Amino acid sequence: MKRILPIIVAGLLMAGCGNSEKEQAKKLLQEAYEKFGHGQIVEARACIDSLRKTFPNIVEARKGALILHQEIELKAAQDELSKTDSLLQIANQELESLQTKVESDKASLKATPEELTLLTRTRIWRDSIRTQFETLGAKIHYIRQKQKEAKSEK
Numbered sequence: 001m002k003r004i005l006p007i008i009v010a011g012l013l014m015a016g017c018g019n020s021e022k023e024q025a026k027k028l029l030q031e032a033y034e035k036f037g038h039g040q041i042v043e044a045r046a047c048i049d050s051l052r053k054t055f056p057n058i059v060e061a062r063k064g065a066l067i068l069h070q071e072i073e074l075k076a077a078q079d080e081l082s083k084t085d086s087l088l089q090i091a092n093q094e095l096e097s098l099q100t101k102v103e104s105d106k107a108s109l110k111a112t113p114e115e116l117t118l119l120t121r122t123r124i125w126r127d128s129i130r131t132q133f134e135t136l137g138a139k140i141h142y143i144r145q146k147q148k149e150a151k152s153e154k
Contacts, residue, residue, distance in 0.1 A: 025051055025061035032068055036075075043073055067150070074143045081136040088133050091126035098122055 032047035048065045055061060102119045105111040 011113050021055055022058055023062070025055040025058040026076055028054070029068070032065065036068060036072055041076055044068070048072075068152075070143055070147055074140060075145065075149075077136050077139045081133065081140065083135060084129060084133045088129045090124070091122070093127050095122050095126050097118075101118050 028047055028051045032044045032051070035041075035047060036044040048069050051058075051061055051065050098115075098119050102111055102115050105115060
């Protein structure tokens with residue numbers, strides 16, 4: 001009896017801690033959802049990181065955190081894509097304007113090396129923005145595909 005009692009007490013303590021950890025993990029996940037709902041993306045990410053580090057064995061909470069993490073990344077990528085799209089439009093307008101001027105100067109043999117260098121640099125700038133735009137589009141597509149797969153598995 002003396003040997004069984006410590007085992008029972010240890011078992012009860014473990015069971016009690018497990019429920020407490022589940023509740024804490026659930027609260028942290030809820031906090032992350034609330035922060036995301038209020039547009040606090042950085043804070044929501046921090047809550048998810050805390051949940052992953054503090055409660056690595058609470059599978060249900062981690063699954064919920066993964067779903068929220070995908071939503072956060074999707075929202076962040078969409079916001080960044082919107083900004084990049086605006087910047088890409090500006091870059092295209094500047095490039096077209098500069099290209100028209102340089103072609104006119106070339107035709108009249110007045111193009112300077114500085115103009116040609118500026119045209120090249122503007123083209124490189126526009127291309128880098130376009131690459132970023134395409135990368136963000138691919139990221140959004142990938143996240144949506146993963147969300148679709150997760151929904152079809154349920």
